[in-house]
Amino acid sequence: xxxxxxxxxxxxxxxxxxxxxxxxxxxxxxxxxxxxxxxxxxxxxxxxxxxxxxxxx
Numbered sequence: 001x002x003x004x005x006x007x008x009x010x011x012x013x014x015x016x017x018x019x020x021x022x023x024x025x026x027x028x029x030x031x032x033x034x035x036x037x038x039x040x041x042x043x044x045x046x047x048x049x050x051x052x053x054x055x056x057x
Contacts, residue, residue, distance in 0.1 A: 002027045008054060014047060016054055023053040 005024040012018065025045055032040035051057050 002029070013054070014051060016051065016056055019054050021054055023050055025050050025053075 003024065003026050005022065007020060007022050008016075009018045009020060028044045030040075030042045031038050048057060
């Protein structure tokens with residue numbers, strides 16, 4: 001589980017050009033490991049929450 005905070009600059013996010021707004025969101029990551037190697041990777045981020053912070057929704 002990670003929490004990220006930063007300013008939306010540079011490349012577009014979900015088609016939204018850089019806004020210069022600060023956003024904060026969490027990312028949950030699940031890894032399945034077998035024989036010391038990652039064999040499956042899943043992650044979840046609430047994209048709608050990020051878009052709301054950018055003023056899109």
